[in-house]
Amino acid sequence: MALYTEQTLKVHNSLSGSKEVFTPIHEGHVGMYVCGPTVYSNVHLGNCRTFMSFDLIFRYLRHLGYKVRFVRNITDAGHLEDDADEGEDKIAKKARLEKIEPMEVVQRYTVDFHNILQRFNLLSPSIEPTATGHIVEQIEIIKVIQDRGYAYEKNGSVYFDVIRFNQDYEYGKLSGRKLEDMIANTRELTAQDEKRNPQDFALWKKAEPQHIMRWPSPWGEGFPGWHLECTVMSTKYLGDTFDIHGGGMDLKFPHHECEIAQAEASNDQPPVRYWLHANMLTLNGKKMAKSTGNNLLPGEIFSGENNILSKPFSPTVVRFFMMQAHYTSILDLSDDALLAAEKGYNRLMEAMDQLPDLPAGKSSDFDVAAWRQRCYDAMNDDFNSPVLIAQLFEGVKAINLARDEKQSLTPGDRDLLAQTMEAFVHDVLGLEKSLGQTRETEKLEGVMKLVIELRNQARANKDYHTSDQIRDTLSELGIQLKDGKEGTTFTL
């Protein structure tokens, strides 16, 4: 029996604005699409949070026993038009150099994207399609939309007719906007604008001479509009209607709204059952923006090469920090918050280390089965990882008490506790011990064993001067000794 049959998962559906019981279209299978990055610069930390949120969701669905087809695209077309951003020296220069061959830019930043996500321990999606790989499909769907009367051509470009669409369907239902309000709020069209209405958006755009990426089409050389690729790639791999569509909150309008419109205009059915939106990440209470310097790259956090944080933080600590907030809440990143998260993370991981040799007794003072269900309840409630983590710290307490033999667990409960901790910490939250188990660390363990032995000898001889010298010197090096009932251990 798969776990999902005994756990009731609820998700916050942006479409209804409320939590709904999650029931996939095909029992046991879930189709999920998440809008991926545009690969023209280093992946942004805020993007990482979004992808991490959906990694958590992907992991939990898998943990529940669903077979998940997870599609996340790479946008590698349509965004490389000259931005006339001449003011920025380095970046503008670099961009101009990179624009010599767009696919080089794409390659470089796709690799960067994959590297960073891997360091954050994100699982790979099942399919990672690219926009440029689906130009034919995009052209085909434009034809359908045009045939059904919801698009028009102008000077080699094709635009989606939002007002026409709104007569038969509802434009704005996802973001809670009304078309008439939007029209009332827009300025007059400029004379040279090809659109009939400002709300219309491009399905196909004629390539100006300076535009490098271009493809032949029935309307001449051009490139697809950016909303189109997601409609095409999601429905191609997941079906005309699929279970989950995710993305950052910033994509809700207009991007996702337009996706719905395109899908309905071509298929006459809503493409997505559950829309999930991940919220933004701020830095020191303000939005991240390159222009103000309030910006951090993932690599700069790992290396410590930045002017914002007091020290480097490992990817797994950053991941833990992000998992401590709910994915639908704005999360603020700061030095204090990361420092606190790091300590909490270490405490969690040290408890995990106790798991293999935890003593067991005749009875249990901790109701492991009830606690385990509380962990599931947390995740069932719209993937509430902060509440899950709170529960895991209850587990930490139980582990520490059992280790100190202040509380006892039956062998069965001990094993269930261990198995549940492992499952949630590693499989669901995707937290791993900071990697780096090399020969050097093996040597270090040997050395430390000796040093601890010498110190204990000194202590036995009441030579506290020597024992404290050992302890204090190690402490200055960042190695902390911990005297427990079972002997002395250390942490780095």
Added chain:
RNA sequence: GGCAUCGUGGCCGAGUGGCUAGGCACAGCUCUGCAAAAGCUUGUACAGCGGUUCGAAUCCGCUCGAUGCCUCCA
């Protein structure tokens, strides 16, 4: 200006119409040669102003503030 999300104790962050997550920091206690670690204990906070209610931080309205999107373009 419009739409949306939100405003919680020293910090970060859950949650909910009455029973007050969790982490970090702080304090006390236990343990310890002294510490650290670990454990235990303590914190009645929910932007402001009105309203609904027996009762609201939780529902409604307004004000203020934050963040995102839109009012260029894809």
